[in-house]
Amino acid sequence: MKKLVLAGFAAVVMVTGTLLGAVVPAHAAPDPSITAGQILVKFRDGAAAAGVLRQHGLGEGTGVGNTGAHLITVPAGKELQLIDALGRNPVVEYAEPDHVVTPAAEEPAPNYFPSQYALYNEGQEFWNARGDTKIDAGTLDADVDAVEAWAITRGIDIIRVAVLDSGVDLDHEDISEKVVARANFSGGNTGDDRYGHGTHVAGIVAAVDNNRGVSGVCPDCTIMSGKVLSDNGIGTSSGLANGINWAVNNGAKVINMSLAVRASRTLEAAVNNAWNKGVVLVAAAGNGNSQTKMYPAAYDNVIAVGATNNHDNKAYFSTYGATWVDVAAPGVAVFSTFPNHESALAGTGKKRSLNYDIGDGTSMASPIVAATVALTWSANPSASNSLVRAKVESSTDPAGDIGDWAHGRVNAYNAVTSP
Template structure:
């Protein structure tokens, strides 16, 4: 569906300093940081103990591969100690450990759509209550079915840094090859629902009952960085990124973001890029051009959301800093079979349902990047990213204005032969 140029972020709501999931329709949370801890990086590691002792503090654990440490401090004294430590020449930086929270996605959960994002025939969506939803524009999709003729991404590892991936769903659980829990939840199970939905978009098993992921033979690295209430911290995200690199992720998906940049988070992203991973993140659901992170970092592919007519979703963050677009409205995927928070909040059917947000668009792009890794273009992360972006369909309104490169196209990205 690559044509000529037309000129011209379940859900990611950003509160100042907070990471939230990409799903529209919710009020942004208040600015916040984790009480009782801060992140500090020293210019000289040997000076750390002495500097901290002068402020009545003890040394803390490393935050992934960032070189920063997580330091316990008296609750309520975080900003005061950050200011004091920042004045010390032995301290490179000190910053809050921002709160990571979840926003629920658009309340259209009655709809049971087909997977137009992968293959759009203009099909209608029908709700469980019998309400007909107008069909979309044929071929307003990412041409995944055509791409599968060439590759289904066998063995490519994609890290999903999220609320976890359920261990009991026939369509996605067997795709998980490694798990870790960096949240404060008691277990690594996905009791929120968001991570399972994202993982299914990437790698649900093809040719079984249910859905198919964009990269159906990919392996999933399940990095639980948010707890069962959908809350966590910047440091947990940074740890997850480092873990993904250690377990050889070719692609890292983060359907989350924060409005304030963090040096620790950016270091983690840059380290992952240097290690050879492609990093993909949701652009956000503020409906504005305001940058969010990690999506806005140079070494991340930021993804906006479109609907089944190739129109920018009204909630999607946009701007020339956003790299590509992908379907993010009423995207059908896996959910936990048992009870989970999003299901309770929205009266969802268990097992499968739709969700909307740049949280859903980002894993589509992550899946396409994984497919490219399995082709001759998969010689390195720079070449994979270039292929994903340069092959994007420019023939959608908003290219160059809402996003830089157009709608991601799996077929063109992998160089498939069209019928």
């Protein structure tokens, strides 16, 4: 499985890939970008699979969703050698590493804006991170008009948004009650969020609008929590593919992936299967301040999301490129939920124990877009996934520079009222 990269908080953890077919010496140091002891293999002839694998002393492994690939256990350190050997066999369609998925996230700041500028800024007061200086609200023009969209729809509970991430806190008053399904593909012992990223992302999508804490962009939508990242923020491409398959099979209409990973044919098959079954997939483009493609965002059947700041400029860290980054959304100082218990995402040398805080990154921009998709679908429940995607992408506001992304910064009101 390829390992996932969270595309959210400050420092970008880029996953360096390994070329298929590469041969490494037996004494080579382990490659941190691949999962030790397992590979992904897809056969052209399933009947021949067992025999081919036995030739290399390997078992048949387990299927990865409906991709046709199998997750095969191999001796640690032999992954690339076996990929090369299996890839030469004519009955093998492909063999590839199970790459590591890790957060591509910005570290959250120690303080936060006491308001959610990304949703609505008219008549609100904004303060700097220290809370001692008021900021001119007129300069904060980067909101996505979510509150205006709520006059049309606040979402409907049958529009399920699957958050494939590090889990969602089991007992947070603003988001836990919105979770209608949970599954764990991280290999960890619990589906709870001990990392913190998934709870923050889920709150951006659908936190309860109850005059306390924060509100999600689609407050009446529901969440499916697919834990594909461990308590340390690490996942695999096979775990993500299984999470996509689970989400589709359990009624998700929208899938958000605030993470990134090297290209994987297995993951691409899972994405295409989901799209072909009528789901809209959204993913963070990454925080590399470059045009380097990251996946799953760069797949054609995924809406790739860059990040803007509160002046509607490209966030300094955001990956960009109009040839593959589709839209943008606020990704700087985005206020949302964090687990009630301690979680790993915090400032240097400490554990987070706050209920709410800000996060920076395309990880925060992606769920704003996913929630905008959910609002748009709620206003047009009979629409196809291709029509909903077109409404969201064609109704954006100008933001950033020409060439940063194919469209603009999403506008929820424009999307839900789009003809």
